[in-house]
Amino acid sequence: DAKTTQPTSMDCAEGRAANLPCNHSTISGNEYVYWYRQIHSQGPQYIIHGLKNNETNEMASLIITEDRKSSTLILPHATLRDTAVYYCIVRPSTDSWGKLQFGAGTQVVVTP
Amino acid sequence: SQTIHQWPATLVQPVGSPLSLECTVEGTSNPNLYWYRQAAGRGLQLLFYSVGIGQISSEVPQNLSASRPQDRQFILSSKKLLLSDSGFYLCAWSVGTAGGYTFGSGTRLTVV
Numbered sequence: 617d618a619k620t621t622q623p624t625s626m627d628c629a630e631g632r633a634a635n636l637p638c639n640h641s642t643i644s645g646n647e648y649v650y651w652y653r654q655i656h657s658q659g660p661q662y663i664i665h666g667l668k669n670n671e672t673n674e675m676a677s678l679i680i681t682e683d684r685k686s687s688t689l690i691l692p693h694a695t696l697r698d699t700a701v702y703y704c705i706v707r708p709s710t711d712s713w714g715k716l717q718f719g720a721g722t723q724v725v726v727t728p
Numbered sequence: 729s730q731t732i733h734q735w736p737a738t739l740v741q742p743v744g745s746p747l748s749l750e751c752t753v754e755g756t757s758n759p760n761l762y763w764y765r766q767a768a769g770r771g772l773q774l775l776f777y778s779v780g781i782g783q784i785s786s787e788v789p790q791n792l793s794a795s796r797p798q799d800r801q802f803i804l805s806s807k808k809l810l811l812s813d814s815g816f817y818l819c820a821w822s823v824g825t826a827g828g829y830t831f832g833s834g835t836r837l838t839v840v
Contacts, residue, residue, distance in 0.1 A: 650828065652829075654772075657816075657834075657836075658833065658834070659818045659820070659831030659832055659833055659834050660772065660818070660820075660829070660831050661831070662828035662829060662830065665828060715762075715774060715777060715787075716762075716774070716820075716829055717774060718764075718771050718772040718773075718774075719771060720771050721771070
């Protein structure tokens with residue numbers, strides 16, 4: 617069963633902010649929201665994760681709605697190197713195995 | 729700092745031949761270790777995970793097996809490869825339940 621829903625693809629202009637939506641309407645109180653990206657022919661790269669509060673790091677910002685049913689990953693100034701598949705994943709904090717299950721993700725293409 | 733090594737980067741093997749892919753992690757102790765596969769044009773599928781030496785759990789029935797002979801070594805094997813075993817194999821590690829995953833650079837396996 618898919619736990620997250622993301623658009624299949626989106627385009628973004630270089631230098632502009634990229635806002636990537638994710639719906640996780642069945643998220644439980646103990647589940648984190650994780651974002652990864654995979655550049656073509658490389659392994660996935662961790663971007664950011666959060667539980668309830670908005671988070672920011674050197675790569676991106678994560679905005680989680682108050683009801684936690686959706687979130688948005690923001691790349692503040694997209695570059696051509698940000699072209700990748702972006703995965704939104706929910707994962708229980710109590711899962712001792714720490715398994716990550718990847719969905720189809722969003723193919724983001726940054727254009728000059 | 730923690731690093732993950734995965735080799736070889738590419739591999740072409742005939743149908744029916746054996747397989748051994750190795751993954752090692754440096755700079756951390758008692759990591760959770762994972763093997764993922766990505767078939768061409770498809771998403772990432774979790775194959776095996778391990779929380780300790782000799783502890784292996786399989787996510788899907790398949791022609792592959794995994795072993796963890798040392799704390800920071802994870803091996804993916806097959807006695808007889810099938811054409812359907814072709815794909816991009818990724819090793820990953822994490823520590824604890826809330827941490828992010830770090831992926832290796834992957835092995836692209838082509839079975840001919």
